[in-house]
Amino acid sequence: MASESNSYEHLLPPHFSSLVTAWLKEDTPSFDYGGFVVGEKQERAVLLGKAPGVVAGKPFFDEVFKQLGCRVEWLVAEGTEFQPIKEVAYVYGPARQLLMGERVALNMLARCSGIATRARRLAKLKEAHGYTGLVAGTRKTTPGFRLVEKYAMVVGGIDTHRMDLSSCIMLKDNHIWSQGSITSAVQKARSVGGFSVKIEVECQSEAEADEAIAAGADVVMLDNFDAAGMKTAAASLKDRWAQRGYKHVLVEASGGITEESIVDYFSSHIDIISLGSVTQGVPHVDFSLKVQRSQ
Numbered sequence: 373m374a375s376e377s378n379s380y381e382h383l384l385p386p387h388f389s390s391l392v393t394a395w396l397k398e399d400t401p402s403f404d405y406g407g408f409v410v411g412e413k414q415e416r417a418v419l420l421g422k423a424p425g426v427v428a429g430k431p432f433f434d435e436v437f438k439q440l441g442c443r444v445e446w447l448v449a450e451g452t453e454f455q456p457i458k459e460v461a462y463v464y465g466p467a468r469q470l471l472m473g474e475r476v477a478l479n480m481l482a483r484c485s486g487i488a489t490r491a492r493r494l495a496k497l498k499e500a501h502g503y504t505g506l507v508a509g510t511r512k513t514t515p516g517f518r519l520v521e522k523y524a525m526v527v528g529g530i531d532t533h534r535m536d537l538s539s540c541i542m543l544k545d546n547h548i549w550s551q552g553s554i555t556s557a558v559q560k561a562r563s564v565g566g567f568s569v570k571i572e573v574e575c576q577s578e579a580e581a582d583e584a585i586a587a588g589a590d591v592v593m594l595d596n597f598d599a600a601g602m603k604t605a606a607a608s609l610k611d612r613w614a615q616r617g618y619k620h621v622l623v624e625a626s627g628g629i630t631e632e633s634i635v636d637y638f639s640s641h642i643d644i645i646s647l648g649s650v651t652q653g654v655p656h657v658d659f660s661l662k663v664q665r666s667q
Contacts, residue, residue, distance in 0.1 A: 380450055380527055381431035388519060392435040395476045407468030415467045417474075417663045421458040425657035426451060426492045428527040429484030432520060433461075436477040440469040451527045453492065460659070467663065474661045482656035483517075484524045490654050491528020494631060494647070503638040508533040509650040510626075521651050533646055541565050542593075544574045554580060558587035572624070578605050585613055585621050591644070596627035599636035606641035 421427070430450045437444050442465025448454060463470060494507045508531035513521045522532045534540035541561045543554070551557040554573055561571050572591035573584035581592040592609070594602055606623045613621055624644040625637050637645050 410467040412466040417463045419461040423658040425489040428488030429481045436473045440473045485657035487524035488528035491530045495529035506531040506644045508646040510648045512648040541571045554583045555587040591622040593624040603639045610641045
């Protein structure tokens with residue numbers, strides 16, 4: 373499970389600030405009418421956690437208010453689990469700047485923390501049941517928001533899976549159809565991916581997985597098997613190919629697996645379990661930012 377003391381912001385590329393700039397531009401494209409009302413008086417706002425969850429998204433939150441000339445003082449570490457109502461941070465700055473950044477920062481923090489909270493529960497399930505493989509998210513992320521969502525998975529304590537189309541070659545049914553066979557698709561992918569990019573093949577049967585492994589795939593994804601069938605197929609593949617000297621092929625379970633059903637898929641023969649539900653339909657964590665009235 374992820375440590376609360378890690379400095380996760382060191383993972384982020386320098387250009388992440390441009391994402392924040394775009395968010396602010398989207399939310400205030402012209403006049404800030406409400407800001408005109410409140411003016412420039414220096415104030416302090418308190419960030420309240422109003423639902424239980426894991427705090428995630430601090431670097432993005434900080435950047436929102438940095439770009440607006442404000443300062444954030446955090447009271448909890450990134451990755452901390454909390455119970456409501458919890459004072460999470462203080463934000464200092466001109467009143468209109470605090471309110472300009474409020475909704476942008478809260479929207480990001482609520483979703484990032486929601487994903488991290490689900491990821492943390494999955495990591496705890498893995499730990500409680502002694503599963504030694506990886507629990508992973510997927511590439512089913514929100515366009516323009518992937519960096520935040522993948523970051524949330526890390527904070528929550530699970531694997532991010534592939535970050536994008538360039539970081540792993542995943543051959544699905546449409547790729548295979550275009551080439552006529554799994555073997556041809558793998559060979560063509562390897563001709564451009566070289567030795568450093570892994571190839572994963574989505575398989576609907578053991579026979580397809582056998583063909584993928586024989587063609588040189590690094591990972592076979594058993595897709596949409598029920599839990600019992602998944603375990604049986606994974607064990608059969610591992611045993612069969614180990615006897616032939618293939619000891620490093622990874623088996624991934626995917627397709628319709630949820631937080632409620634993942635325990636049924638835990639097996640020493642399954643190396644990775646991936647879930648789209650880490651990002652799809654995940655509940656947000658409720659936060660609010662309240663400007664504290666001067667005494």
